[in-house]
Amino acid sequence: MPARNHNQWSEAPSLKTGEWVDSRIYSEQEIFEEENEKIFKHVWVPVCHESELPKPYDFRTASIGREPIIICRGPDNEVRAFLNVCPHRGMLIERRPSGSFLEGQPSGNPKRITCMFHAWQFDMKGNCVYVAREKEGYQDRLCKENVGLRRLRCEVKFGGFVWVNLDDNPAQSLEEWCGKPFECLRKTLDAEPLEVFHYHKAIVDTNYKLWHDTNSEFYHDFMHYHNRVTGFNDAYFARKNEAFDNGHVVVGTFEVNYENYEGFESRAELSFPYLPPNQWYMIDLFPGFNFNLRGSALRCDIVTPLGPDKVMIEFRGLGLKKDTPEERMTRINHHNSIWGPFGRNLHEDLIGVAGQGATMRPGTEPRNILHGRHENETIHDEIGMRHYYDVWGRWMNRTPSEPDKPYTATAVAAE
């Protein structure tokens, strides 16, 4: 078809409902606010890895949606999560990204979580253990027993990631929520403790779902020279793209030929436990978390949406805790070669989603974003995105291709 006029351009494509979405789901403030409310306050979010707080009294801070969170390891070795919000006058209790409560703070004692503002102190279970001049100010009307922290559902699972849910009564346990998609790597990730060796973040002017889409569609391997030369063979095109309940997707494995990229090496020597050499699994969890295992290194992406057209993506790389220094160095090099901030693929992926963000600023005219490729549920089939947006539609009670209309099940969703 030649170039189209406005009406032709805006027409529904000759695809079935569910095979495209309206770009307003990536650009409208109202939809973004609703996602925070209806989705992010109710799903399990991997906020960090347990190796980031290895010792009792270690802590990490993070956030889910706009809610600041603190994660700490108690003297009993339990990892717990709380809102990082002081029950007194709402101060952010801990301002550092990580540290240890074994050290005292200017306003408080060792082994306590201290709010610097008026020196209220809490223990590792979130109990308030000290209110400055408690009796003098509150007499018998309010006591420290009444002002504990807001505790959050927290579990360490699937290779040692720390999962938090803002909902006290989530509809599903973490296992029910995403146990099935993790099945393909469960033995591998749980064989022995993992350790994070890489962290960096990107703040990009794009919608968080566009990043997740890129992680769940492989058709874009055409933009990665590395993936074309190390992949693109019969086994690659046969890779299964499988949808799971709750909007999750798993892309099955094949053997990558790393040596086909000049100067790169096979990763066979350092495969994760129970994996044949040079395998590549990808688990994409609704609404925006990704676990990507390429033979010797595991990558995890966590999105924190900052607006309809702004997202923070945190990138982690992991190896085995027991790695020798030489093994660790090799994993780091493998990780960095394509996934590091100066690697060959990540830069390309980020340019891709930033370019989408540039055309979908709030207030731009609605466009059709196509998710209609069918290739027997193999690697370039866009089943992952179709499945995701059907689940998204149900959470939001909106039809992704007509977001002003309530959700209706699509034929595509049932496939």
Added chain:
Amino acid sequence: MQANGHDKTAAVRDSIYRAALALDDQRWQDWLELCAPEFHYKITSFSPEINKDMIYLQGTRKEMDNLVRMLPKHNTDHSPLHRHTSVYTIDVSEDGKTAQAVSSVVFYQNMLDGNNSHIEAGETRLFLAGRYVDTFAIEDGAAKFVDREVKLDNRRLDKGSHWPL
């Protein structure tokens, strides 16, 4: 001795600044020619988030040569980088054969591709900041890089880059 030492620090300073210009201008081979065959390059950062020293990229001279030769195969943000480098200290070894230098470096990005180049192209943004920690072999009055560590302050790198810093 005084004059000799002075020559050597001048040679070191000259190599650092020539490298900065070559890298700014994306004259990759000119940059690599300032490096000895045993040259090793790395970009590092410390993460208070995970409490670890990290390596973001590293390679031998051959690996860096390979990396820059492969650049045309890749999709890249073409916004040029401009580094402002100040050499802070130069320590020449007793025997005068090697030297260590520490420089402060700030990378600006002159937007070309941008997100929407209509709006952003032509603007200069602060991209990254850190230090160069360099080791040199000094021979016949010339200082060749044998090691360069780019110690970044940043863990937020946004789109990152395909280019050596």
